[in-house]
Each structure stands twice: as structure tokens, then as C-alpha cells.
Amino acid sequence: RFFLKFFLKCNQNCLKNAGNPRDMRRFQVVVSTTVNVDGHVLAVSDNMFVHNNSKHGRRARRLDPSEATPCIKAISPSEGWTTGGATVIVIGDNFFDGLQVVFGTMLVWSELITPHAIRVQTPPRHIPGVVEVTLSYKSKQFCKGAPGRFVYTALNEPTIDYGFQRLQKVIPRHPGDPERLPKEVLLKRAADLVEALYGMPHSNQDIILKRAADIAEALYSVPRNPGQLSLAGTHGPAGMMGVNSFGSQLAVNIGDSPQGTEQGYSRNTGSVSPRGYVPSSTPQQSSYSGAAGINGYGGGTMAGLGVPGSPSFLNGSTANS
Known part of the structure; x- marks a missing residue:
């Protein structure tokens, strides 16, 4: 008669984690001459279970689809x-x-x-x-x-985004555009629209001068016809004013050519325009000449506009033509 001793692992109790089986989960050790227990059995043990006091159970996975934390x-x-x-x-x-x-x-x-x-x-x-x-x-x-x-x-906050929201409503839309255009697209289309309205600029200086003239008209409610810039005053072809802009002693002379087809930008008398624009001599023209200087808040009134002592950035002194 022989006594056999078997050493079983602590996790061989059909449990995933540490602990003792709480149900009737029992098994036996069988000694047989064949692999199948259906044949001649030499010995059979009593019903038993494996006591598992190990702290190292099988860890459950954190997430089913992913192991790393998002x-x-x-x-x-x-x-x-x-x-x-x-x-x-x-x-x-x-x-x-x-x-x-x-x-x-x-x-x-x-x-x-x-x-x-x-x-x-x-x-x-x-x-x-x-x-x-x-x-x-x-x-x-x-x-x-x-x-x-x-x-x-909030939509009513005076932020840059509020400005983009306003642009979103007025900028032309193209086929296939998303519902909300990116800010870069909004800025590009706004710039294209401004250039199309003002004509093709020749230089950055021309843009500044042109916008200064347009702002002056908008501030003082001066009507602008497609063919010419007409001012409210009747002071002849040399209504003088100072324009606050960049540059040194540049004068703006915006008016119609003798043919009435294009606007010219020219320096003051005695200076040469780098672009070769010349002031027109049409009696109906309206001209801005920088007799009082441009780069600064110089003295001079809006004589040609009929506005005495104009405030804001267009301050100048009357220049005699």
C-alpha cells in the first residue's frame, strides 16, 4: 500500500482571483493505468478543494477596447x-x-x-x-x-470673435463651403472683397492713402459718385486738408483724370510722384493736398469739406490754394 502526495498550485481551484471556493467546486485525484479514467482505476482520492490564500490574483483589465488610459x-x-x-x-x-x-x-x-x-x-x-x-x-x-x-x-461681447461672427454673415459663400468658415478663410475673403471694391492697389502706401480718403468721406457724410469724388464745399480744385497717415510730407490728390476714368495719387507741388500719377486740372475734381503734412496730427481744417475745426484724426490748418 502506497501513500501518494500531490503538490497543487494555489490557483488550481477554478477561481480567477485569490480566495476559497464558496460553492461545491470539488475535484478528485485519480490514478489510472490509462489516460482515460473509464478504464481500470488504481486509486481515487477523496473530494477536496485547494485553499488559496495568495494575494496575487489575476488582474482584471481596465478597459475592454484599450489597455492605455485616454x-x-x-x-x-x-x-x-x-x-x-x-x-x-x-x-x-x-x-x-x-x-x-x-x-x-x-x-x-x-x-x-x-x-x-x-x-x-x-x-x-x-x-x-x-x-x-x-x-x-x-x-x-x-x-x-x-x-x-x-x-x-456670449454673442453680445465685444470680442474679436464677435467681429468674425459679423464677417461670417456678409462674406460671399462658395459652393461646398462648410457651415462655419475658418477665421483664415474669412479674413482672406474680406481682404479680397475690399481690394475688389477699392481697385487693385499699387503699393501699401497707396492702400493707406486711399483708405484715409474713404474714411474722411465716411466720417463727414460726403457723397461719392462712381466717376468722381465730389466734396460738399465749392472751394475750387484745391480744397486743402491734412491727412493722418504714414509717410513723410506726402499729400493725397484724389481726383478724376481729364478723361474721368481713373483716380490719381500725387505728391504736393514741387515733389515727384513715385508712380507717375499727376493731378488733374478738371474744375470739378476734388483733391486732398498735404500742405499741412500727413504723418501726424498736424494742424489744418477741413476747408474743402466745409467743416470748421474738424476733430478726430483729420485735424489740419487751412492751406491757401
Whole structure:
């Protein structure tokens, strides 16, 4: 008669983790002459179970689809209106399908683009301010220690974004444009529109001079005809004024050519225009000549405009023609 002793591992009790089996999970050790126990059995042990007091159980996986913890690195754009509905890209690492984005406490629908990018639409918010953006999966929240941040802005706030919102409504749209144009596209189309309205500029200096003249007309409600610039005063062809602009002692002479087809920019008498524009001699022309100097808030009144002692940036002294 022989006594056999078997050493069994602590995890051979059909449990995944440490502990003792609580049900009737028992097994026997059988000694047989064949692999199958259906044949002749030499010995059979009593029913037994393995006591497992090990602290090293099999660890459960944190997440089903991903082993690494997702995190947020950036949000683009990082600001939007309190009305919501803006498309936002959340950039980070270890994103997977089913991961959702949380704005503050509001869970939003998320579209996985890549493991590093998720597209979402911002929810509305009743007040402007900063909200924390986190991630959630099966009621488990991530990035609470280092959340992303999104800034809500009210539509009535006098911010740069409010200016872009106004541009969004008036800039021409092209076929295939998205609902919200990027800021770079808005600026480019606004610049193209301004250049188209003012004509093709010859230089940056010409742009400055032209805009100064147009601002003067707009400030003093001077009507502008397509063919000519007519001023309210009847002071002849040399209504003088000083224009606050960049440059040294440059004068602006905007008027019609003798044919009435183009506007010319020329320096004061005694100077030469770098572009070769000459002032017209048509009696109906309106001219701005910098007798009082341009680069500064120089003295001189708007004699040609019939406005005595004009304030703001167009201050000058009357020049005799």
C-alpha cells in the first residue's frame, strides 16, 4: 500500500482571483493505468478543494477596447458661442470607439476619427465662461486630473470673435463651403472683397492713402459718385486738408483724370510722384493736398469739406490754394 502526495498550485481551484471556493467546486485525484479514467482505476482520492490564500490574483483589465488610459492634449477650436453647435476636434492619445466627451457635466455625442482625434459638437451653455472637458467610458471618467478647457463666449461681447461672427454673415459663400468658415478663410475673403471694391492697389502706401480718403468721406457724410469724388464745399480744385497717415510730407490728390476714368495719387507741388500719377486740372475734381503734412496730427481744417475745426484724426490748418 502506497501513500501518494500531490503538490497543487494555489490557483488550481477554478477561481480567477485569490480566495476559497464558496460553492461545491470539488475535484478528485485519480490514478489510472490509462489516460482515460473509464478504464481500470488504481486509486481515487477523496473530494477536496485547494485553499488559496495568495494575494496575487489575476488582474482584471481596465478597459475592454484599450489597455492605455485616454487623455486630452488639445481642443481646436478652444472657444465658441454659448449657443453651442460648433464643431470641435478633441486631440489626445489612446482614443477608442465608444469613448465619449463631457463638457462640464454634459455628455455629448462623439465621433471617433483616429485614436488621436474625436469630433464633437459643443452643447449650449446659459452663461459664458470656461468649462472642463473630460472623457467618459461606461460611467468611468478620465482626464479629471488634467482636463481640457473650452471657453464659452456670449454673442453680445465685444470680442474679436464677435467681429468674425459679423464677417461670417456678409462674406460671399462658395459652393461646398462648410457651415462655419475658418477665421483664415474669412479674413482672406474680406481682404479680397475690399481690394475688389477699392481697385487693385499699387503699393501699401497707396492702400493707406486711399483708405484715409474713404474714411474722411465716411466720417463727414460726403457723397461719392462712381466717376468722381465730389466734396460738399465749392472751394475750387484745391480744397486743402491734412491727412493722418504714414509717410513723410506726402499729400493725397484724389481726383478724376481729364478723361474721368481713373483716380490719381500725387505728391504736393514741387515733389515727384513715385508712380507717375499727376493731378488733374478738371474744375470739378476734388483733391486732398498735404500742405499741412500727413504723418501726424498736424494742424489744418477741413476747408474743402466745409467743416470748421474738424476733430478726430483729420485735424489740419487751412492751406491757401
